[in-house]
Amino acid sequence: MSQKHENENIKDIMDIKKRSQWADIWHHFKKNKAAIVGMILIALFVCLALFAPLIGDYQDDALKMNIRERLQAPNADHWFGTDEFGRDIFIRIVYGTRISLFVGIISVSIALSIGGFLGSIAGYYGGKIDNAIMRVLDVILAIPAILLAITIVAALGASIMNLMIAIGIANIPGFARVVRASILSVKDQEYIEAARAIGAKDHTIILKHVLPNSMAPIIVFSTLKVATAIMATASLSFIGLGVQPPTPEWGSMLSGGRAYIRDYMYIVLYPGLAIVLSVLSLNLIGDGLRDALDPKLK
Amino acid sequence: MILNNSILNVEDLVIRYVTEDGIVEAVNGVNIKIEKGKTLGLVGETGAGKTTTALSILKLIPDPPGEVVKGNITLSDIDIMKADENKMEEIRGEVVSMIFQDPMTALNPVITVGDQISEAIYIHQNVSKKEATEKAKEMLEMVGIPGNRLGEYPHQFSGGMKQRVVIAIALSCSPKLLIADEPTTALDVTIQAQVLELMRELKKKFQMSMLMITHDLGVVVEVCDDVAIMYAGRIIEQGTLEDIFRSTKHPYTEGLFNSIPSIDDRKAKLKPIRGLMSDPYDLPKGCAFCDRCDYQMEICKTMKPEKVHFSDTHFVECHLYNKNKDFKLNNGGK
């Protein structure tokens, strides 16, 4: 034989550490400075959402009106100033973070589970099933997502729950397409055929080979979609179809403050910034993940 | 100076790629000279630096990560190292063109074949669009495709036909030097024979010089006059076809010959070169081939071999011939 074997004994070899793929991904991810900035910002938002009660009381600080302190510019007591009802804008933004992240993540989860399920069936089995599923979804896709969400909310009534359902449903076709495309590209790889040749069953192939290899674009797409969902939440709330006042939500804060924009610009500035920063961060993370998740990229 | 007759002159070319994992020493002091009307075969394995060398002649090394550390390239009396991008655009196509390995990706799928050929003519030659189209039709017929297929798109052609189109584009401005990077590797044998035949004819017709990159010594015999064997970024043996095939000197060249399954001698046992090419991130201090060589000596591990000349045309870089120029390899050539 042309290659010599090193005479290492079995025990030594068993100790050779398998480099975890997550470590690899992290190694690539952290080289992308922008993605790291996005990650830090999102971590900050998550912390704010988690520890909101430590920053201020929901009832007393975020909801209760205090006309005497209305429309104060940012100062030591009120970092971001107060709104037209004298509520602290910073604390309202902190509680708004909870809603935005929650709605974003839940609605994407809804879309991912339903769309992902439909997409993987369409992609793996192909043929008539594929055609049937995708044509129905095409019909939904023909309606702009935000209009669809508006229609659903208008039909179901405005509440956080309905908002999540509406945004979730509007995103199903998008997820189905991405999952289907991703599965299609993996399905024709020779290693799938190789797995069949060694006697692997359908579900083993899907779970062990197809899904892990089609995850990358799905993860990236989900990250980006959370950002879009946050935007959609804010948009719907802005036009009064989402979260209802006085509940603190970035979009409805914008909406409430827009009458004062000429003189008290900070009322809309800070909620606006919160939307921009969260959406931007998620997009940066998404881009970073896209590069880091490709196992062939060295 | 005997420069007048040479189309391409590469001197002491050093190219490396700086990546985050380290520095890849891709080309380490390469000298190439091609005379008018001659074809040089550049032979070596994947990663030997063949394509990098070729791209540097067109000044197409991606930078970063690529970096031409030193060297001179003279192409038909033009100093490539000093030429700016505008000058290079003029040179590419008109003085030198390149054919790539994969004809499927070398053509633009949304532009008709005729437009792709005439575009090159229109850019480089002072002709009207109509004349360019007329010329394109001529070129197409010359490579053996009916002229009336001018208006078709690449996907309407088969693999071999596409490679013919690529050749037509490369030759449309009658370049002085044609660089062909494994032009037949992606093709079936019978089609390969057709394309090689075509290239031989065209070479004769245009009196063109050619740099033929390949890993197949069989292809070399078909079209080349001279052969340069490349290993780990250096040309380790060079000579005429006769030199290389009849009096093989370098153990690596010998190994290459022994690796080829012979169609005429069924009983011949394959004797592959053992091991793999050295890690280009970490080339050995001595001879790069040392680890895989059957004739390995102490000196090979520590010192880079110098050129040993056997004739005006034939040289080798190997310690075996330091003292005794008549040293014979076990198998010689074929």
Add this chain to the structure above:
Amino acid sequence: MSETILEVRNLKKYFDTPKGKLHAVDDINFSIEEGKTLGLVGESGCGKSTTGRVILRLLNATDGEIIYKGRDIRTLSKNEMRELRKEIQIIFQDPFSSLDPRMTVSEIIEEPIKLNKLIVDKEKRFERVIELMDLVGLSRRLINTYPHELDGGRRQRIGIARALALNTKFIVCDEPVSALDVSIQAQILNLLNELQEKLKLTYIFITHDLSVVNHFSDDIAVMYLGKLVEKASSESLFNNPIHPYTQALLSAIPRASLDNKVEKIILKGEITSPINPKDNCRFADRCNYATDICREKEPELEEVAPGHFVACHHFKG
């Protein structure tokens, strides 16, 4: 005489395409004896890879019989087929796409053993993986690397180890060396040769390169557009190629030698489309000897010398 291990009778595989029926494999017959190698040769699109996949039932045949050790593979139930997969395996052409990029070397080689529950004990299974790696010449320290960190030759060794992990008797080698450099190609060919002797394997060796099968095969079958055009022992085929296509194939191979120059037979045109073929000789359009009969009638595969079969109107007996 050794026994026939596989016999293929009247095998057909058609694909439905928007333009019509694509005759990828069209009524072919051959058999292989145990421990021997059959070279299946032809250009891309001739149906040789499809034949390999149909034999392994990775694709379902349209018609015909595939008899392995006396049983027709096409009639086996799913479970019986899974049982049979322990014996018949495949090595793929592309060592890049045939290995799951998210699995390590050991995981890839281990997978067939694990799936078929051949060795349940983890440590024993690990020892078997090491044994297989030694067998195919993979350095042990590579055990936990990922395929994309390795070169083509090593990856192909992983693919071979995976194919040998079960109680393999029969391997379809689908162009196992055509994606590799010459020097590595020779290493892999020698490895396959050694393994055949050591493990008494039977191979179907699919390739477009006649010089490769020359070293390897006992018998050779040449395919053109879904049909067998010539079938003979290697000896007989190389010394006395009869079909014009085989002759052209042989002459077209570039020879790395300055001596014994062979007159090149340059074929006209390229392989035609296998969609809805006409009832004539499929090679007629490119054949230098074609006459009227070739364009009208399809030639049958006939024995022209003992064990030497040819399908050509011009060489009958």
